[in-house]
Each structure stands twice: as C-alpha cells, then as structure tokens.
Amino acid sequence: MTAGSYNDSSIFPNPVYKEAVLRPLFDGAKDHHVEAFRRIDRAHLVMLHETGILTIEQARPIAQSLEAIDRELDVSALTYTGEVEDFFFLIEKELRTRLGPDLAGRLHTARSRNDIDHTLFKLGLKYRIDSLLERLVRLAETLASVAERENSTLIVAYTHGQPAQPTVFGHYLAAVLETLLRDITRLEAARDIVDRSPMGAAAITTSGFPINRDLMARLLGFSRPLQNSYGCIAAIDYVTSTYSAIELIFLHLGRFIQDLQFWTSFEVSQVYVPNAFVQISSIMPQKRNPVPIEHMRHLASQTVGRAQAMLTIMHNTPFTDMNDSEGESQGFGYGAFESGGRVLDLLTALVPALRINADRVRQNIRRSCITVTELADSLVRREGLSFREAHEIAAAVARAVVAIEGDIGIDGYKVFRESFEHCTGRPANINEDDFAKIVSPENFVAVRDRFGGPAPRALSQAIAAYNDETSGIRKRMQNAAQREQTSAHDLQSRFTALMGAQ
Template identity: 70%
Template sequence: MSDPHSSDSSAFPDPVYKDTVLRPLFDGARAHHVDGFRAIDRAHLVMLVETGILDAASAGKIARALQAIDAEVDPAKLVYTGEVEDFFFLIEKELKARLGPDLGGRLHTARSRNDIDHTLFKLGLKTRLDLLLGKAIALCDTLIAAAEREKATLIVAYTHGQPAQPTTFGHYLAAVIEVLGRDIERLFEARAIVDLSPMGAAAITTSGFPIDRARVAQLLGFAAPLQNSYSCIAAVDYVTSTYGAIELLFLHLGRPIQDLQFWTSFEVGQVYVPNALVQISSIMPQKRNPVPIEHLRLLASQTFGRARAMLDVMHNTPFTDMNDSEGETQAMGYEAFDSAGRVLDLLAAVMAQIRIDPARVANNIRRSCITITELADSLVRREGLSFREGHEIAAAVARAVVAMDGDLPVDGFAPFVAAFAAATGRRPAIDAALFAELVSPEHFVAVRDRLGGPAPAPLGAAIAGYRDKAAAFAARMRQHADGQAAAADELERKFSALMGAA
C-alpha cells in the first residue's frame, strides 16, 4: 500500500474550505473585531517594552507600522482571497511587508491566537453588555416612573386567566420591576465574568518570557487577568453566563408582554394604547391593532431562542480551546444582542405611553365581583365568623349578583342579608352603606397595607426602594464607563509615546 503523504500535492486552503469556513471567519472578524485587534496589538506592544522583552526603538517602528496599517487598510473594503488564513495573519503579513520578517514578527512574542481570540470575544461582549445594561436600566427607570404615576390606578388582576382581585397598575408594575432588577443583577454578574483578561495565557500555559498579564489587562480596560491560563482558553462560562442572563431576562419580559396582549384585547380592554402605537386594518376600518405589543412578543421570543442556542452550542464541548466557542459562534450570539436592544427600546416606549381605561376596569370589576374576598374577610373581623363561613356567605352573594348581571355595591346587599341570615340565623350588623364600602375596589386596595401590598404606604416605600436600586445600577454603569475611558486614554498615551521612540 502506498503512503498517502508521499503523493499529496494539495495546498492549503482547499477552495471549498476557503469559501465555507475561512472566508466567513475573515468577514466576521473584520465586521466585529477590528477595534479589538487594534487595542490588543497596542497593549501587548506597550507591555513588551515595559517588561524589557522588546527594546523601545524596535517597538517604535512596530507602532508606526501599526498606525500606518490603520490609516491605509480599510477593513470594510477587504476581500478575502485565501492568501492568508485569517485577519490576524493579514495584520502580521502587513507588518512583515513594512518592517521585514524579523521585526515584523516580533509583535507576536509571548502570545497566541488562542488568548487573542478569547480576549477579542470578551472585548466584544463587554461593549454589547454595557449597551444592553444601559437599555435595561432605562426600561427600569421607565417602569418606575409608570408605577409612580399609576400607583393608585385600579386594574383587574388575573389568576389562572380569570379575574381575581382588584389591585393597582402601579402594584403590578412593581412586580415587573422587581424581576427586572434581578435580571439586571444577573447581567452585571455576567459582565464581571467577562471582565477578566485572557491575554498572557498564550496557547495554554502562559510563556517563558517575563510578561506582565496584569498590565495588559489594565491597558485593555479589564478588571484583572483571569488567573488560570488553561481556564483562559478553555472556560467558556463567560459565554454561558452572558447568554444565560439574556435568556432569563427575555423569558421574564415575555410574560408581562403577554399580559399586555391580553389586556389590550377588545374583550378585556383595560389597557389603552395611543394612536401612535396602533395600526389600522387594511380592510376593517374599525380595528385598532396594537401591533407593537405583538412585535415585542415575537422579538422577545427570538432573543430568548438565540440566547438559548448559544448555550446549546456550548453543550458537550471539550474543556479546551475549540472552534465551537469562537468566531462564528460569537457572531451568532451578537444577533441576540441586536434583537434584545430592539425589545428594550420598544418596550420602554410602549410602557411610557399606555394608559389604563378606568371605565373598562370599572365594568370588568362590576361584572366579575372580584372584591368579594374582602366581604368574606370583613365578616371574620366584624361579625366574628370563621373564614370558611364568611367565604360561603360571600360566594352566595357573588352568585346572586352575577346571575342578575348586577353591581355588587348596589345590588349585593339584599342577597347578602339573606345569605347571612340563612347561615347564622341572625341579621348582620353591617348596613347597606357599610356593605357598599366594604366591597368597593378602593377599600379593597386601601386595607391591603401589609409589606408588598398595593396600599399607598407599602407601595410607595417599594417604589422608593426601586429608585434607589436603579440609581445604584446607573452609578455602576458610570464607574464602568469611566474605567474603560481611562484605560483607553492611557493606552493611547503609551502607544503614542512608542511611536516617538527612535
């Protein structure tokens, strides 16, 4: 049998491999990671000089060549030819062409495409996470303002898809705000995992050169280097934590979005959507279609699905550097960020403009008798009955009022007196005026003044707490932005100083 190696005259790259793998990877790198490549090259070069690995004169020539490449090579106009394997080798090829193979190859001392790639991906994720966090915090601020505005606005609250009890729109929004706050915390936690630099890990085990990993991390705006070098190229929890947090955020946002869809239906109608957010049917002139809410539901589901897909790609991959976590996967994940931003912007706009229709709410409360729970409670407190006995009396009243399509405060007193007498053998101490007050939605809300309830005191305290938390979120974002800006300024100063070196 002949040796296949001896007769193999093929040359890399195979044309099909070039078109199906290398070209898309190259295009993805020039679309998403040019700024990251530039920053990594400059930070690494500064560190090589500061540690004495490379002399200042040589570094100055490399710095000036990098500056020239930035000025003369437009990534948007590059067409992949297969002449070099990827974008990294294109920059190295340009350096060698300008400086010669020896000096042009010295920038790559003590680093690898492995640590470069994961650093690139983390830089890309940090930028996107900061943008997403800013939008999520803006939505939180919008919801807090709406909760304050609507803290006394009555709505029908539903359980199991049926009218359950009255509460306020502010109370409902407060629940949404609490979940969103926890989701924002998860995004911050994911960002903290992303904010650890892999540079200096090289291929797997760091380097025999006296590199300063902390200095490169500082110049690139990372909080610190990721400690274990194997982890730098193998641990993709920065990917899974990011997209896990996004997945949960949009799973959770999809639920109140679904409520908005239900509440704006003709049959319920307790939410009014202004004309600016309504499309009219092309054939049925009477229809008001609040289609932004449908788009919110769709885009939230798309975002959830894209984030989930990123977790699926990471499943059962080896604990090492591997293509599964690299360029094309990262680009796929960026689509989740794109749709996520659209949802957050649109939802904030919708929540700022929608209003509750008080007439529809009042009619739905009347038709559903949802204040009847407070009658049962009041019979325990005022008449000394057990809750179960009070519940049975209240149920009888509700059945009678619903049967007559009546109004509980107005039409419920006579059935109440009859049901009470049948159950207890006596007349209630509660008269008609007190009965009407006890079964009013305003009274229902006002007496629920325990922690977490919709009454003014607990709801007002909750909203104040949400404002404090949102302010703390904003302060963290400013701190991150200031840190990134300071790192970028220092890198620019240090790199500019190198360009002046003889």
C-alpha cells in the same frame, strides 16, 4: 474548475474550505473585531516593552508600523482571497512587509491566537452588554416613573386567565420592574465574568517570558486578569452566563408583553394604546391593531431563541479551546443583542403612552365580583367568623350577584344578610353602607397596606426602593465606563510615547 481540483490536498486553502469556513470567519472579524485587534496589538506591544521583553529599538518600529497599518489599510474594503488564513495573519503579513520577518514576528512573543481570540470575544461582549444594560436601566426608570403615575389607577388582576382581584396599574408595573431589576443583576454578574482578561494565558499555560498580565488587563479596560490560564481558553462560562441572563430577561419581559396583548383585546379592553402605536386594517375600517405589541412579543421570542441556541452550541463541548465557542458562534450570538435592543427601545417608548380604560375596568370589576375576597376577610375581622365560614357566605353573595349580572355594592347586601343569618344563626352587624364600602375596589386596595401591597404607602415605599436600586446600577455602570475611558487614554498615551517623534 474541475471537480478533481476540489480534492487537491497540496495547496492551502482548499477552495471549498476557503468559502465555507475561512471567508465567513474573516468577514466576521472584519465586521466585529477590528478595533479590538488594534487594542490588543498595541497593549501587548506596550507590555512587552515595559517588561523588558522587547527593547525600545525593537518596539518603536513595530509601534510605528501598527500606526501606519491603521492609517493606510481600509479594512471595510478588504475581500478575503485565501492568501492568509485569517485577520490575525493579515496584520502579521502587513508587519512583515514593512519590517521584515524577524522584527515583525517579535510582536507575537508570549501570546497565542487562543488568548487573543477570547480577549476579542470578551471585548465584543462587554461593549454589547453595556449597551443592553443602558437600555435595561432606561426601561427600569420608565417603569418606575409610570408606576408612580399610576399608583391609584385601578385595574383587574388575573389568575389562570380569569379576573381575580382589583389592584392598581402601578402595583402591576412595580412587579414587572422588580423582576427586571433581578434580571439586570444577573446580567451584571455575567458582565463581571466577561470583565476578566485572558491575555497572557497564551495557548494554555502562560509563558516563560516575564509578562505582566495585570498591566495587560488594565490597558485593555478589564477589571483584572482571569487567573487560571487553562480556564482562560477553556472556560466559556463568560458566554453561557451572558446568554443565560439574556434568555431570562426576554423570557420574563415576554410574559409582560403577553399581558399587554391580552389586556388590549376588544373583549378585555383594560389598556388603551394611543394612535401613534396603532395600525389600521387594509380592509376593515373599524380595526385598531396595536401591532407594536405583537412585534415586541415575537422579537422577545427571537431573542430567547438566539440566547438559548448559544447555550445549545456550548453543550457537550470539550473543556478546552475549540471552534464551537469562537468566531462564528460569537457572531451568531450578537443577533440576540440586536433583537433584544429593539424590544427594549420599543417597550420603553410604549409604556408611558399606555392608558387604563377606567370605564371598562369598572365594568369588568362589577361583572366579575372580584372584590368579594375582602368581604370574607372583613367578616373574619369584624364578625369573628372563621375564614372558611366567611368564604362560604362571600361565595353565596358572588354567585347571586353574577347570576343577575348585578353590582355587588348595590345588589349584594340583601343576599349577604340572608346568607349570613343562614350560616351563623344571627344577624350581621355590618349595615348596608358598611357593606358597600367593604366591597368597593378602592377599599380593597386601601386595606392592603402591607409590605409589597398595592396600597399607596406600601407602593410608594417599594418604588422608592426600586429607584435606589436602579440608581446604584447606573452608578456602577458609570464607574465601569470611567474605568474603560481611563484605560483607553492610558493605552493611547503609552503607545504614543512608544512611537516616539515621527
């Protein structure tokens, strides 16, 4: 082919345009939207007949031809030739071959590629959101189960990268779970926006034909039609809300994963990862590399990046139907579901396998004096001091114990007694046994029996509430799935009746 032939504007499609745009769009539709095209054609035909726009003599041969195309056309084997513009026109061409141009063309009455496209994209997103929600709920159930199992397992909680206070692993996991449930709620809200049918908007302003948009929505499994027809083809908030929710989910899970990376380091060694999730070094025999955590971290980052890219693609686009929100962008966004799903599957498998290294936790608690906050609190409650005065006494104890690399419960009482008398001018009422109990990590956790705290009663109440919330989410998912199944059955029944005896 000569260079000049690429500039020939008399024949559509230009070869470069064909390869750069039309072929990728056709392949994307072939890979992602064939079943949705099929459902839309069938539902629209049923609606056209049931509203009286098409007679049975017109609708029945169209239905029979659509069935024949589904049976005879191997979509996976198709190669784009440029003979038709896109997948939509391919089906119309197949109908014309079987029915002639007049009858075949009647299927497109009162619809446009605009409302068809956004309906395709919403059907594709709903399927992927539902799959992601199932994985998210499984993770939530897993986190709740492990949090309950680890409701008395001590760990070191960190702030600013430094040991801060003791808590229990179950309390930490419950915090991750609580955030995850809020993220799931955001994704559910996004799904509700996706679950509104654009069909019937046509190009922009609906149609002069007596279409039934509610029927179309029901037949396609949507909860209801999206009302404003301009918004149906212009308002891509169903895209932005979905990928905003996904971005936040994996941004938040990435922070949890980063903690696991830190806690499994040799120096901290708070979390033990079993051998099933550990790879060895090719050269260093002593190495235990918990690389699944690294894979989750970078996959979570990829998911955040893909979701964020979808928002960037939509930024500063006109409020109208436009290609930026359509085929190739939709296909690009699906990658976020794929990488995000891998993170959720791996995290759901890993979390139950994790174990806390109790000896190392004890050692780190001892070395860091992180129970000393409760000493200050106890001085306020038992000795009647102001918190600031109690804080100064506790700080003096911590400094002295850390300086000798001691154990606060064993080595701290002498300096405590001296510091107390120095600051208050009187002896403390707390004896040595009381002191040892006050600064124990078990006591630290046990007295924090407030709403949201780590003590057994408070934590058990929280986990029960999280389980109730998760059950509610799962129930809503089951109801949505049942509605989808009912709609699919209803569409098939009406379409089969429309075809009549074969």
